[in-house]
Amino acid sequence: xxxxxxxxxxxxxxxxxxxxxKLKRTLSALDLTVFGIGVIIGAGIFTLTGRAAKDYAGPSIxxxxxxxxxxxxxxxxxxxxxxxxxxxxxxxxxxxYATLGELIAWIIGWDLLLELMxxxxxxxxxxxxxxxxxxxxxxxxxxxxxxxxxxxDLPAFLLIAGLTLLIAWGIKESLRVNLVLVGVKLFIVLFxxxxxxxxxxxxxxxxxxxxxxxxxxxxxxxxxxxxxxTGMTPATYGVMGIMAGAAIVFFAYIGFDVVATTAEEAKxxxxxxxxxxxxxxxxxTLLYVAVTLVITGMQNYKDIxxxxxxxxxxxxxxxxxxxxxxxxxAVAGLTTVVMTLIIGATRVTFAMSRDRLxxxxxxxxxxxxxxxxxxxxxxxxxxxxxxxxxxxxxxEEMVNIGTLTAFMLVSLAVPILRKRRPDxxxxxxxxxxxxxxxxxxxxxxxxxxxxxxETWIRFVIWMLLGFLIYFxxxxxHSKLATGExxxxxxxxxxxxxxx
Numbered sequence: 378x379x380x381x382x383x384x385x386x387x388x389x390x391x392x393x394x395x396x397x398x399k400l401k402r403t404l405s406a407l408d409l410t411v412f413g414i415g416v417i418i419g420a421g422i423f424t425l426t427g428r429a430a431k432d433y434a435g436p437s438i439x440x441x442x443x444x445x446x447x448x449x450x451x452x453x454x455x456x457x458x459x460x461x462x463x464x465x466x467x468x469x470x471x472x473x474y475a476t477l478g479e480l481i482a483w484i485i486g487w488d489l490l491l492e493l494m495x496x497x498x499x500x501x502x503x504x505x506x507x508x509x510x511x512x513x514x515x516x517x518x519x520x521x522x523x524x525x526x527x528x529x530d531l532p533a534f535l536l537i538a539g540l541t542l543l544i545a546w547g548i549k550e551s552l553r554v555n556l557v558l559v560g561v562k563l564f565i566v567l568f569x570x571x572x573x574x575x576x577x578x579x580x581x582x583x584x585x586x587x588x589x590x591x592x593x594x595x596x597x598x599x600x601x602x603x604x605x606x607t608g609m610t611p612a613t614y615g616v617m618g619i620m621a622g623a624a625i626v627f628f629a630y631i632g633f634d635v636v637a638t639t640a641e642e643a644k645x646x647x648x649x650x651x652x653x654x655x656x657x658x659x660x661x662t663l664l665y666v667a668v669t670l671v672i673t674g675m676q677n678y679k680d681i682x683x684x685x686x687x688x689x690x691x692x693x694x695x696x697x698x699x700x701x702x703x704x705x706x707a708v709a710g711l712t713t714v715v716m717t718l719i720i721g722a723t724r725v726t727f728a729m730s731r732d733r734l735x736x737x738x739x740x741x742x743x744x745x746x747x748x749x750x751x752x753x754x755x756x757x758x759x760x761x762x763x764x765x766x767x768x769x770x771x772x773e774e775m776v777n778i779g780t781l782t783a784f785m786l787v788s789l790a791v792p793i794l795r796k797r798r799p800d801x802x803x804x805x806x807x808x809x810x811x812x813x814x815x816x817x818x819x820x821x822x823x824x825x826x827x828x829x830x831e832t833w834i835r836f837v838i839w840m841l842l843g844f845l846i847y848f849x850x851x852x853x854h855s856k857l858a859t860g861e862x863x864x865x866x867x868x869x870x871x872x873x874x875x876x
Contacts, residue, residue: 381478382857389465404642406649413657415559415713416632425629426669427686433613434622435587436673439666441622446662449630451817452784453658454807455791456634457651461805464646469783470725476790485783486729487843492779493722497715498764504711505532511704534765540716541757545750548642558709565706569687570667576694577674589615598831624827631780633658635721647804723753734851774832781825788817
């Protein structure tokens with residue numbers, strides 16, 4: 378049995394009709410766009426903006442966000458083509474199964490599980506810190522024994538437990554709550570932009586691109602892999618600072634790919650998925666650039682607080698009362714991020730269970746809720762325990778390496794599927810194929826090389842565990858191994874009309 382056997386697009390489409398593993402199509406283009414905004418705008422806009430401006434690029438961090446958006450946009454185009462062509466739950470996992478083979482699909486699914494579950498845990502811990510700070514600003518003191526940084530982070534645990542129950546209840550109900558919270562978050566972001574404009578001092582933008590300076594070289598396992606390979610000396614500010622900043626702020630855009638995991642629940646996936654993916658990315662880019670220009674205009678980049686850039690910027694101009702409002706926005710904003718990451722994790726593992734790479738019983742949908750309740754509760758429990766019991770702040774880069782690996786392989790898969798299946802109907806096509814997908818893969822590979830040696834070692838250990846599970850269980854139990862086919866998988870594919 379070849380580990381590179383592929384699952385046909387027809388089989389992937391037919392699998393979505395299994396009675397016990399069927400999701401309800403209820404999401405519109407607006408739902409998908411809000412879903413994307415909900416996960417993209419999170420910790421990045423509240424903390425990452427200030428740190429990247431102070432340590433890497435100064436006011437030109439706005440250019441870093443533009444470059445990051447371009448790189449991310451290339452990957453988004455590839456996701457949009459795949460999601461509209463193969464509108465089945467599972468995102469990059471499903472796409473790679475149809476093009477690169479079962480083993481690569483398992484690797485992608487394993488990577489996505491790392492990204493989404495660990496990402497939800499990390500953000501939940503950040504939410505806990507903002508939540509306790511917000512309560513203090515209201516005059517309420519949270520017990521330190523069960524607060525952030527303690528032996529048991531109760532706020533993070535309660536957040537994930539509540540969101541897990543909501544997600545198990547139904548995807549439409551989850552996104553109604555998400556819509557309200559995203560509205561609150563967007564209001565806060567727009568408030569920061571328009572309230573901050575009046576306090577901008579243009580002298581803080583001069584020079585817009587600070588002169589290049591030698592950066593502090595990392596040592597030991599914290600050294601970026603690219604530095605180990607090339608021996609290059611790091612630099613801050615200047616052109617290299619802008620590029621280094623782009624490598625950092627790129628991760629503020631991570632999340633649009635989660636939209637693709639809900640492909641099977643979209644009413645009109647061929648039309649709405651590309652709109653949801655590209656629309657959410659475009660809106661978030663405009664907001665990110667506007668916020669960075671306001672913050673660096675209100676305060677000299679050397680004086681920015683990297684941990685609370687927005688709040689301290691307003692304190693510097695005598696508007697301390699705004700800090701409470703910003704904290705409230707952060708609490709709402711990070712809630713939507715945790716929710717969408719948990720949804721993404723359940724949808725990826727749902728697709729893997731339907732293909733029998735993990736036990737099929739885990740992914741059975743509930744007849745009343747039309748959601749994989751058992752799988753949702755398992756994912757939610759694991760995330761809650763990791764977030765509440767584990768000091769995982771140092772593992773944040775693990776989220777990035779899993780994501781970028783998935784981006785890279787999806788980009789490479791686009792020209793492969795174009796060549797193998799030119800007959801498939803594609804309602805959205807990546808322009809400039811195969812050059813654009815290749816550029817996307819190369820850009821992602823460059824960013825992966827900028828991650829630390831320590832992160833690479835942890836990633837290799839995670840992958841070895843994944844290989845162990847695959848060869849001991851998944852390889853023998855998958856549908857392709859047992860010869861089981863979904864009803865309708867032999868039907869002729871939908872092809873492009875010839876003119």
